[in-house]
Amino acid sequence: MDTTRSLLSVILSELEMRVKKRQQRPPQQNRVEELKAKVEALVLQRDQLKAEIEANESVQKLRNLDPERSTLDGGDGSDRSVNSQLLQLMTRHAQLKDLLNAHHLIGGYDIIKTCQGKGVCVSIATLYRGVYLERYSLEIDVAPVLRIARHDVPPFVPLDRLAVRGGPLHTDFQGFLGTLSRHLNAYAGRKQQLKLVKEQHQSVEVMESNAPCSILVLMMTLPKKNVAVLCKLEYSEPTRCLPERVTVHSEDEELPETTQWKQNCTLLMETPVHEALASLIRNGVIK
Amino acid sequence: MEAQSQALLEAQSQALQVEIASLRGLHQHRERSMAMQFEGRMQDALLSLSGKLGTEEAVSKLRAEVEQMEEDVTRQTGMNGIRLTSCTVKTLHKSDRGLEQQHTLAGSCLDLPFQVEFKLFEAQNKTITEMDIVLDTDDMLISPFVSRAEEDCDLPQFFRTLRYFSERLEDRRRTFQHFQEKYPSVVSLPEGSGSEVMNLIHPQLPGCVLAVHWSVAVSKEGDVTAQIHLLPRVPQTVHNMDSSRTLEGAAESFHSLLTTLGTEAALESLLLALSTGH
Incomplete structure (x- = not known):
């Protein structure tokens, strides 16, 4: 402790002296000092880059030798220098980092033990059409009882039902996460579709939508007659992002019964809504 | 004197900048074959390799981190x-706008090997494009789903479904194997325990086969369901003898047995009937 303190005071007084000197020096000398510092920084940067390239090279060689290697032994005795141990550790580190990253991407989960190992923190990714959207997190206590301590899952997702005693959370954790992830991803998908409708189709008016994005009422206009068509999409299955029911109302009472509009309803049931609308507009069915 | 050293330093600094730029180019070129990040403990390890930090300490710290990561991966x-x-x-492309990388993953889900390739673009959010899936399975029933998953670039959804799918295949394999071991004189698996078909043959009626056809279907949206059917295959002469048309109704009766008893119990009772007959 004392040595640290005395060392610190030496450094501080040295710094003080430098500052004083600098203040006394003519401007040109300042310029030289600046340049010196710049050169020093550049040398450091160059050395770092060189080291990165070298390490990258050595690690790549090691990986190519044995991509599946999991032991960290250094082969024959002569090769067991500290540096080679370090290189091997770096190789494994790089592999593990890639593996973890890949697992996060493919599973959509990120699980970390919370401090003292009392629980886990799970973060669930949502994505729609390859775009990663919001993440939701749950903090789950393992001891003394398995329970969800905190979370930011939207209230309309039936988390309580999934986490009820004897439910999936207790019997099959993997299944629990699977189901929860399906609910969240379907919600994210519906929400994203609604966003895309608003962005891409200004001629279509969103009359009504709700928080879980399970009901969507759209007003469209027929191009020639300027007749309004009200279209209601009901997404009653919370793990899907396509509607279960599509109904059409219009001033022209016969319109919903026409073959064309029955086909349009089928299209809206089978295709994401923003794409279905794009196709209707393209074909001149609506404005 | 001052001017001289200033010029010298300026020249030095310029030379260094040129060297750094060329090293950067080299580094980027290397990253195209394998990307690696030097942060945290890896940075320390790097510094220690270039002699700027104690090596022993770097080794022990990095080792601890590697062990932690092994645990995380498990x-x-x-x-x-x-x-x-x-x-x-x-690394395919790196700029201020974002980072684009090509990922190639290979592995297995239970017994099902796969290979997946995709591009990941990281800017404000991550986006997957150009996803390509290779599944090593004869089961054609999953291929419409695979095409859809490739089109949608929905990586987690694909793997979630792959897991359900391979679990159902594993159920089937285990059930087929179980019955073959229990009733070796009646059960035959002509294409192995991993296939869709289990043949039930009464030892005294070698020409009559009750084929249990068990397929695992995957909808385009990724729902996995097992479909089990009983298909009797008998010679025409036997058909003619079947005056009460038992065979015609067999498939339907088996179906109602399935819905009331469940798969294993339905198969068990069918096999029990066949094996007590001789």
Whole structure:
């Protein structure tokens, strides 16, 4: 402790002296000092880059030798220098980092033990059409009882039902996460579709939508007659992002019964809504 | 004197900048074959390799971190139900706008090997494009789903379904094997325990086969369901003898047995009937 303190005071007084000197020096000398510092920084940067390239090279060689290697032994005795141990550790580190990253991407989960190992923190990714959207997190206590301590899952997702005693959370954790992830991803998908409708189709008016994005009422206009068509999409299955029911109302009472509009309803049931609308507009069915 | 050293320093600084630029170019070129990040403990390790930090300490700290990561990978493998055997990342493009990398993953889900390739673009959010899936299975029933998943670039959804799918295949394999071991004189698996068909043949009626056809279907949206049917295959002469048309109704009766008893119990009772007959 004392040595640290005395060392610190030496450094501080040295710094003080430098500052004083600098203040006394003519401007040109300042310029030289600046340049010196710049050169020093550049040398450091160059050395770092060189080291990165070298390490990258050595690690790549090691990986190519044995991509599946999991032991960290250094082969024959002569090769067991500290540096080679370090290189091997770096190789494994790089592999593990890639593996973890890949697992996060493919599973959509990120699980970390919370401090003292009392629980886990799970973060669930949502994505729609390859775009990663919001993440939701749950903090789950393992001891003394398995329970969800905190979370930011939207209230309309039936988390309580999934986490009820004897439910999936207790019997099959993997299944629990699977189901929860399906609910969240379907919600994210519906929400994203609604966003895309608003962005891409200004001629279509969103009359009504709700928080879980399970009901969507759209007003469209027929191009020639300027007749309004009200279209209601009901997404009653919370793990899907396509509607279960599509109904059409219009001033022209016969319109919903026409073959064309029955086909349009089928299209809206089978295709994401923003794409279905794009196709209707393209074909001149609506404005 | 001052002017001289100033010029010298300026020249030095310029030379260094040129050297750094060329090293950067080299580094970027290398990253195209394999991307690696030097942060945290890896940065320390790097500094220690270039002699700027104590090596022993760097080794022990990095080792601790590597051990922690091994644990994380094991936990994540269990959670995902997916074992990754290889994983390569190449940097395709790096700029202020974002980072684009090519990922190639190979592994297996239970007994089902797969290879997946995709591009990941990281800017404000991550986006997957150009996903390509290779599944090593004869089961054609999953291929419409695979095409859809490739089109949608929905990576987690694909793996979630792959897990359900391979679990159902594993159920089937285990059930077929169980019955073959229990009733070896009646059960035959002509294409092995991994196939869709289990043949039930009464030892005294070698020409009559009750084929249990068990397929695992995957909808385009990724719902996995097992479909089990009983298909009697008998020679025409036997058909003619079947005056009460038992055979015609067999498939339907088996179906109602399935819905009331469940798969294993339905098969068990069918096999029991066949094996007590001789």
